[in-house]
Amino acid sequence: MxxxxxxxxxxxxxxxxxxxxxxxxxxxxxxxxxxxxxxxxxxxxxxxxxxxxxxxxxxxxxxxxxxxxxxxxxxxxxxxxxxxxxxxxxxxxxxxxxxxxxxxxxxxxxxxxxxxxxxxxxxxxxxxxxxxxxxxxxxxxxxxxxxxxxxxxxxxxxxxxxxxxxxxxxxxxxxxxxxxxxxxxxxxxxxxxxxxxxxxxxxxxxxxxxxxxxxxxGPPVPPREDGPPPRTAGDHLLAHLREQAEALQTLDPAVRRGQPDSVHQLRVAARRLRSVLRVYGSVLDRGATRPVEAELRRLGAALGADRDTEVLTGHLRERIDALPAPLLLGPVEARLRLWSVARGAHARDLTLTTLDDRRHTALLDALAALLADPPLRGAAAKPPRKALPKALAKEYRGLARRVDRALALPPGEERDLALHSARKAAKRVRYAAQAAVPGIGRPAARFAKRVKKVQRLLGEHQDAVVARAAVRELAVQAHAAGEPSFTWGLLHADEDARARACERELPRVWREVAKRGAPAG
Structure with missing residues (x-):
């Protein structure tokens, strides 16, 4: 076996x-x-x-x-x-x-x-x-x-x-x-x-x-509620929501079994659902969907601890492996391993506890109920090329405000937080655009691709900020144990330089997105 x-x-x-x-x-x-x-x-x-x-x-x-x-x-x-x-x-x-x-x-x-x-x-x-x-x-x-x-x-x-x-x-x-x-x-x-x-x-x-x-x-298995090919804006969004709700059900046991990349994929499915529910309020009544969105946010946050620990540990291990031997002072690899195991065990426990919680079952029930009787608004009956671009344009304007605010701030903690907020907005815009591709076509796909470049750059910046904080924590632990902290200081400087390089690159990448804007309705 x-x-x-x-x-x-x-x-x-x-x-x-x-x-x-x-x-x-x-x-x-x-x-x-x-x-x-x-x-x-x-x-x-x-x-x-x-x-x-x-x-x-x-x-x-x-x-x-x-x-x-x-x-x-x-x-x-x-x-x-x-x-x-x-x-x-x-x-x-x-x-x-x-x-x-x-x-x-x-x-x-x-x-x-x-x-x-x-x-x-x-x-x-x-x-x-x-x-x-x-x-x-x-x-x-x-x-x-x-x-x-x-x-x-x-x-x-x-x-x-x-x-x-x-x-x-x-x-x-x-x-x-x-x-x-x-x-x-x-x-x-x-x-x-x-x-x-x-x-x-x-x-x-x-x-x-x-x-x-x-x-x-008999009676046979109930057929899937795929229905006829989507025609209206509401049809397209509901088809996307069904796909992501099915992913939540499929990936749940995969996460419990520790399948590779399952935590990340489950987190992505939750984010895609949240993005559609939040962005397309003109199609799906947010008064009905807001509680579901809140529970999806809670699920994503719990999964984030598990996923982030995995990614961060892999990144730090690569950085350590790339350092010349003379710069590795003290039990650096052992210190990272102890830190990672402690954080990983806690994150894994949090993930399983969240999936076992009754609130998670209630979330799946709420999604099933929402799809069985969707709270559609007037725009749901419109053609997708008319209804969906308007919602995307509104969300894009919010992203632009966040990027402009972050770029106007001096380097430091406040700017880091603003860039993180812009990153989350970029991800939301990208997922919403990808959900609109079957209805809008190539304009939505191209827009999503442009926004993805901004999201990736902002994601790398946030990864550097998080890694910088983790390296400082490791340095403090090493110092308290009487170990040299020189190597951790080098890594801290590298992560700080990576974050600043992303900040310098952002204006150029953002101009490419701002030049074309969101798809027109």
Whole structure:
């Protein structure tokens, strides 16, 4: 199995990457009678040295979901399975077509807490209950390479599905699965797939057994509320909001699992939502959206501590590595490591506490309610090229005032704060412009690209200001421990110079934006 979940007991839950292909047999819509269909000989597939029959095993799996199938709607599956070598609780998240991350916890009567947390963004407090039972007779053949190296596990499944929680509905079918062994070359699965198709097996239409069982026993998974192609300004903004709200739900378990870049992506989704709700008040009533915006701000602030520590530590480590050895006086790397671990542990705890808080569930509920019954204003019915540029122009004027004020101040703490305020405004304008691209087109995309240059420069300035403060803190700690603080002084001077260089560059970069302004309505 894979590595244990970050943030949870290491002896409770493991995760593996599942890469598989599923097929149906021609002229075999129902369960098998008289044994499973024969698979073609696969020992001729390049790389396959042996096809080893491993017999038949019985599997009994009960799938859990909310009454309105919120997990299935997000392509997430949660089951309790008995039988086979991996009996227990299984939670699967989609990664790509045919690829899922499967998390496993030992068999128990109740759903383990660590898995319950991972589906909280989907269930949003709704009760989980058994919805489908799959009883499967599985006949397994393992494809091996030279030396007995596992390559692919082939399974022929005789499936009986029962819909639970009301009137009993039953369906059955036969299917085959080809699953890539851990560590095996993905190309072997492609070659096996070609041989199976050539033998007449048909790629399954359903993405999973659960999806097929739900479709055939009804009621099915509620369709996504995509609707017709967006036409009005309101249509375009709601489509963007739905996309970002879905990102919040998808990235929540990724953050809990410690997936790379997940904290940053979740923070970006929250900021994109906030930007649209704040900037486009002529389309979406801010009286209704302001409480949601406030909770999104709270979420972003909590995630910021985790993300900022990660970025800052990486930057300082690079700066230390770049210094000549004679300038590294004292246990510089050890001091940075101690500082980073202490800050990182606190930030990680804050992130998980925030995601576990009832206010986070309430935020997801509020977003779902807002999208189900959006508080549209008059401008929502207008064409996007007429309504959206006006809102962008207004927000751009606010950004211009912040930049002008910052540039008028002398260097120092007050200017640093003003530039930070301008940075946040630039990011808000950029995200709002990107949300308008499907409705406005290239003018919005070009405007967003110009504003991004300002945002990046202001971001580098803020990073230098934060790094400068962190280096001073490290110098104080080093001095208190009797360590040399010379190296930290050098780094402090470097960060101060970086901040001032950004300030000198800002007028030129800003002129490029101011020359063209915001898209015209």
């Amino acid at each position: 894979g590595a244990a979940l970050s943030g949870y007991p290491e002896d409770m839950t493991d995760t593996t990457r599942e890469v598989e292909r599923t097929y149906v047999f021609p002229d075999s819509p129902g369960g098998a009678t008289g044994g499973p269909p024969a698979l073609p000989d696969l020992t001729g597939v390049p790389g396959v040295a042996e096809a080893r029959a491993e017999g038949t095993v019985g599997l009994d799996a009960v799938y859990h979901d909310t009454a309105d199938l919120r997990l299935a709607a997000g392509h997430v599956t949660l089951r309790r399975r008995e039988g086979g070598h991996d009996a227990g609780w299984h939670l699967k998240f989609p990664v790509a077509p045919g690829v899922r991350d499967e998390l496993h916890a030992p068999l128990s009567a109740e759903l383990p807490d660590e898995l319950a947390r991972l589906v909280r963004s989907r269930t949003r407090g709704a009760d989980l209950a058994p919805v489908v039972r799959l009883v499967t007779s599985r006949t397994v053949t393992r494809l091996l390479g030279k030396g007995g190296t596992p390559l692919v596990e082939l399974a022929v499944d005789d499936v009986r599905a029962e819909r639970l929680g009301g009137r009993l509905t039953v369906t059955s079918w036969m299917e085959a699965e080809a699953e890539l062994a851990p560590g095996a070359d993905p190309d072997i699965l492609r070659r096996v797939d070609k041989r199976l198709r050539g033998a007449g097996l048909i790629p399954a239409r359903s993405p999973s057994k659960l999806a097929r069982a739900l479709a055939e026993t």
